[in-house]
Amino acid sequence: MGIAPAHHRVRRSRFVGACAVLAGALLAAACGSNDTGAAATERSTPAPVAGSELVGRWAHFDVVAYEDELMKTLIISFGFTDFAEQDGRLIESEEFCHADQASDQPIETSISDAATQAIKPPSTPVEVTGEPGKLRVRRPGTPTPIGIRLDDPANDPLPSDPDDPRIVDDDKDGKPGITVNVKVGDGFEGDLYLARREIFAYDMTQDGADSMVGTVTDSSEQLVIGTTNPVLASTSAQWTQYPDKSLSPIQLKRVGDDWDCDRLMEERDELFPPNPTADW
Secondary structure, eight states, X not given: OOOOOOOOOOOOOOOOGGGGGOOHHHHHHHHOHHHHHHHHHHHHSOOOOTTGGGOEEXXXXXXXXXXXXXXXXXXXXXXXXXXXXXXXXXXXXXXXXXXXXXXXXXXXXEEOHHHHHTOOXXXXXXXXXXXXXXXXXXXXXXXEEESXXXXXXXXXXXXXXXXXXXXXXXXXXXSSSEEEEEEETTTEEEEEEEEEEEOEEEEEEEEETTEEEEEXXXXXXXXXXEESSGGGGGOOOOOOBOSOGGXXXXXXXXXXXXXXXXXXXXXXXXXXXOOOOSOO
């Protein structure tokens, strides 16, 4: 996945004219060819990229805890984090596969894998500090629209009109935006159609050559643009992350470049702990 930095071999310049008639030490002293070659070699050798040992594919597990006056909610996501070298920097890319949700109330919400996989944040440089084996990696937030196309993903307001021409069916279910199914007990069910702006940041530290742990900061926002049940029409879809970041952990485990979503979900129990419960 990474773009390896080019290794340059500097060829010493050949001198003509007066230098051509000199020999041995006189050539070196008069023309400085050895010093020039060494200096050129030093200048052309690229500096090592901080965190280059992280390049490759990592299985990804993260939890974000939310709380409002009605309920506590966990969003548990699975996917891949890929690191690559590009233009002297370590670049991070995200791919999402599946998401689970948990609540402290008898309310079940679910989102399809198609909707989860439609979240495609832009690749971004990450900040890398620390020593190899204990590197700290900080990923900045990258506003990513889902269910809506925005010219300025960071600043354009989300629409509330389901007929807004910017709304798109990102989960390909024939409904506007992305669909979240809601069930309450045995007698109530409906779908919410959302436009969402994903904004998340990571702060992770290596706890082994092939493992990283840390926390997620989420400042995403979303709006309800439609529903199949009038009772859900007044639902506030805005969730606020619980301030205790220990309830919003992230774990990465290094895997092969050929891993895909199917294999990740088949082997998730070997890689990651069981899903937590919303019981804080």
